[in-house]
Amino acid sequence: MAEQNRWHVIPRTAPLCWLSLAAGVLLVVSSIITLTTAAARVPVLEVIVAVAGVALVVLAGVGLARPELRGR
DSSP: TTTTTTOHHHHHHHHHHHHHHHOOOOHHHHHHHHHHSSSSOOOOHHHHHHHHHHHHHHHHHHHHHHGGGTTT
Protein backbone atom coordinates (compact mmCIF):
# COMPACT_ATOMS: atom_id res chain seq x y z
CA MET A 1 0.00 0.00 0.00
CA ALA A 2 2.85 2.39 0.71
CA GLU A 3 4.20 1.69 -2.77
CA GLN A 4 1.08 3.17 -4.38
CA ASN A 5 1.39 6.48 -2.54
CA ARG A 6 4.96 7.25 -3.60
CA TRP A 7 5.64 10.24 -5.79
CA HIS A 8 7.59 9.50 -8.96
CA VAL A 9 9.64 12.59 -9.66
CA ILE A 10 11.95 11.27 -12.37
CA PRO A 11 10.13 10.16 -15.55
CA ARG A 12 9.72 6.39 -15.98
CA THR A 13 11.07 5.99 -19.54
CA ALA A 14 13.78 7.53 -21.68
CA PRO A 15 11.30 9.14 -24.15
CA LEU A 16 9.52 10.80 -21.23
CA CYS A 17 12.89 12.05 -19.99
CA TRP A 18 13.59 13.57 -23.41
CA LEU A 19 10.12 15.13 -23.48
CA SER A 20 10.64 16.61 -20.00
CA LEU A 21 14.04 17.90 -21.04
CA ALA A 22 12.57 19.62 -24.10
CA ALA A 23 9.72 21.12 -22.07
CA GLY A 24 12.15 22.38 -19.44
CA VAL A 25 14.42 23.99 -22.02
CA LEU A 26 11.41 25.61 -23.68
CA LEU A 27 10.21 27.02 -20.34
CA VAL A 28 13.65 28.37 -19.45
CA VAL A 29 14.22 29.95 -22.86
CA SER A 30 10.77 31.57 -22.95
CA SER A 31 11.26 32.91 -19.42
CA ILE A 32 14.65 34.36 -20.30
CA ILE A 33 13.23 36.04 -23.38
CA THR A 34 10.32 37.47 -21.40
CA LEU A 35 12.54 38.67 -18.56
CA THR A 36 15.03 40.37 -20.89
CA THR A 37 12.33 42.16 -22.88
CA ALA A 38 10.18 43.13 -19.86
CA ALA A 39 10.15 46.55 -18.26
CA ALA A 40 12.13 47.38 -15.13
CA ARG A 41 10.01 45.19 -12.84
CA VAL A 42 10.49 41.42 -12.69
CA PRO A 43 7.28 39.42 -13.14
CA VAL A 44 7.11 36.89 -10.31
CA LEU A 45 5.32 34.32 -12.46
CA GLU A 46 8.14 34.28 -14.99
CA VAL A 47 10.70 33.64 -12.27
CA ILE A 48 8.59 30.74 -10.99
CA VAL A 49 8.32 29.33 -14.51
CA ALA A 50 12.09 29.61 -14.96
CA VAL A 51 12.71 27.72 -11.71
CA ALA A 52 10.23 25.02 -12.76
CA GLY A 53 11.97 24.74 -16.13
CA VAL A 54 15.36 24.31 -14.50
CA ALA A 55 13.88 21.63 -12.21
CA LEU A 56 12.49 19.77 -15.24
CA VAL A 57 15.85 19.91 -16.98
CA VAL A 58 17.67 18.61 -13.90
CA LEU A 59 15.23 15.75 -13.29
CA ALA A 60 15.24 14.73 -16.95
CA GLY A 61 19.03 14.84 -16.98
CA VAL A 62 19.18 12.58 -13.93
CA GLY A 63 16.74 10.17 -15.59
CA LEU A 64 18.83 10.02 -18.74
CA ALA A 65 22.17 9.74 -16.94
CA ARG A 66 21.07 7.16 -14.34
CA PRO A 67 18.44 4.82 -15.84
CA GLU A 68 18.14 2.83 -12.59
CA LEU A 69 16.61 5.90 -10.92
CA ARG A 70 13.75 6.27 -13.41
CA GLY A 71 10.31 6.05 -11.89
CA ARG A 72 11.53 6.52 -8.32
